[in-house]
Amino acid sequence: MYTEEYKLLTDTLNRHQIPYERHEHEPVRTMEDCYRVQTLSQDTVMPKNIFLCNRQQTCFYLYVCSPFEPFRTAVFSKAIGVSRLSFAGDDHLERMLRVSSGAVTPLALLFDTDRRVQLVLDQKLLSARHLAFHPLIPTETLIFRQEDFLNRFLPLSAHEARFVSL
Numbered sequence: 001m002y003t004e005e006y007k008l009l010t011d012t013l014n015r016h017q018i019p020y021e022r023h024e025h026e027p028v029r030t031m032e033d034c035y036r037v038q039t040l041s042q043d044t045v046m047p048k049n050i051f052l053c054n055r056q057q058t059c060f061y062l063y064v065c066s067p068f069e070p071f072r073t074a075v076f077s078k079a080i081g082v083s084r085l086s087f088a089g090d091d092h093l094e095r096m097l098r099v100s101s102g103a104v105t106p107l108a109l110l111f112d113t114d115r116r117v118q119l120v121l122d123q124k125l126l127s128a129r130h131l132a133f134h135p136l137i138p139t140e141t142l143i144f145r146q147e148d149f150l151n152r153f154l155p156l157s158a159h160e161a162r163f164v165s166l
Contacts, residue, residue, distance in 0.1 A: 029102035043129035053088040065122035
């Protein structure tokens with residue numbers, strides 16, 4: 001089930017020597033599925049990834065947040081100073097990030113070469129030693145040291161993180 005995008009992502013990580021642990025598991029699509037099929041160490045967080053857009057569908061946001069925090073669009077909108085945010089459609093996900101719903105991941109920012117998606121991270125994630133993400137497919141998880149994700153992967157993807165505390 002390896003896609004062209006998966007191969008490009010892992011080849012890029014390996015070529016740039018960004019270390020990660022790879023874990024295979026049964027397919028997952030929700031946060032509940034993720035925590036049901038795998039046990040993560042206490043210093044590892046698998047964030048929730050939410051893809052949003054403004055009313056005009058001209059500005060897009062990938063919000064990466066603590067997995068068990070409730071999400072309210074109005075609270076997030078106020079925190080980043082953008083009104084009337086809503087969930088972006090699958091067509092935007094596929095066109096900009098080359099993923100479908102249920103497979104949203106900040107690792108897909110590698111494919112946002114036009115840099116239309118703004119990355120917003122929950123400030124709480126800075127306390128995690130490791131961050132776990134799906135590599136564009138629902139049957140694997142890649143675990144990164146938090147500093148490698150922030151300081152090595154994000155610059156490689158040409159994206160910067162904006163931090164918010166809700």
